[in-house]
Structures are given as C-alpha cells and as structure tokens.
Amino acid sequence: xxxxxxxxxxxxxxxxxxxxxxxxxxxxxxxxxxxxxxxxxxxxxxxxxxxxxxxxxxxxxxxxxxxxxxxxxxxxxxxxxxxxxxxxxxxxxxxxxxxxxxxxxxxxxxxxxxxxxxxxxxxxxxxxxxxxxxxxxxxxxxxxxxxxxxxxxxxxxxxxxxx
Numbered sequence: 597x598x599x600x601x602x603x604x605x606x607x608x609x610x611x612x613x614x615x616x617x618x619x620x621x622x623x624x625x626x627x628x629x630x631x632x633x634x635x636x637x638x639x640x641x642x643x644x645x646x647x648x649x650x651x652x653x654x655x656x657x658x659x660x661x662x663x664x665x666x667x668x669x670x671x672x673x674x675x676x677x678x679x680x681x682x683x684x685x686x687x688x689x690x691x692x693x694x695x696x697x698x699x700x701x702x703x704x705x706x707x708x709x710x711x712x713x714x715x716x717x718x719x720x721x722x723x724x725x726x727x728x729x730x731x732x733x734x735x736x737x738x739x740x741x742x743x744x745x746x747x748x749x750x751x752x753x754x755x756x757x758x759x
Contacts (some may be wrong), residue, residue: 708744
C-alpha cells in the first residue's frame with residue numbers, strides 16, 4: 597500500500613531547501629563582493645607598483661650594460677710588446693736624427709725616457725696593460741711617458757791645409 601504524502605511536510609522540506617539555497621546564494625554574493633573588493637585593491641596596489649617596476653627594469657638594463665662594458669674585451673697590450681714598440685719608435689727617431697745631422701740640419705736626440713704605469717694593469721693572462729673605462733680615469737690612474745730631448749749638432753770637420 598502506498599504511503600500517504602503529507603503535503604505540509606513536503607512544503608516544510610521545500611521551504612527548508614529554499615532557505616538553504618538562499619543562504620548559499622547570499623554567501624556566494626558576499627564572497628563575490630569580497631573577491632571584487634580584493635581584486636580592486638590588488639589592481640590598485642599593482643598600479644602603484646608599476647612605476648617602481650619600470651624604474652627597476654631600467655636600472656637593471658643600465659647595470660647589465662655597465663657590467664658588459666666592465667667584462668667586455670678592452671684593448672690589451674703585453675708589457676714586453678709596449679717596450680718593443682717604444683724601442684722601435686726610439687730607433688726610428690734616432691735614425692732620423694742621425695740622417696738629419698749628416699745633412700747639416702738640426703735634430704734632437706732622446707736623452708732619457710721614463711714610463712710610469714698607474715692603472716689599467718690586467719693580470720689575468722700575465723701582466724698586460726688595458727684601456728681604462730671612462731669612469732675609471734682619474735689623475736691617480738693615468739699612466740705617463742716622460743722623455744727628455746737634447747739638441748744634436750752637426751759638426752763638420754774640414755780639412756784645410758794651407759797652400
């Protein structure tokens with residue numbers, strides 16, 4: 597035999613279910629509103645951080661460029677190569693001076709040379725001189741080459757015999 601359905605209990609069950617759905621709906625609306633508020637707050641924070649982030653990115657680019665300049669291949673010269681080139685230049689000056697004095701022209705000779713190396717020394721592959729970066733140049737790091745010249749006179753010996 598079928599069980600009779602109590603319409604009031606069925607209505608009560610439906611009202612209970614409806615109340616539960618309304619509570620769930622209200623909870624969902626509150627969560628949505630909270631999420632939207634958090635999203636707006638997050639967007640506002642992101643908007644405030646964007647200029648700082650852009651400045652940080654620019655600074656990173658500048659630092660990377662500076663680092664690549666520092667690490668980059670700068671012109672280098674071994675110390676013995678510098679000495680060899682200076683020697684060749686001195687020899688060329690001496691040869692020219694001797695030629696000029698033989699021709700009767702005035703010339704100068706090199707009396708003394710002093711080389712003082714203050715900066716730009718690279719020790720990675722032996723002692724090498726390296727070009728300084730612009731920000732590294734100061735009176736304390738600039739190397740110098742000093743030299744003293746003297747006049748070379750042409751002396752002609754004339755054999756004059758009285759006749």
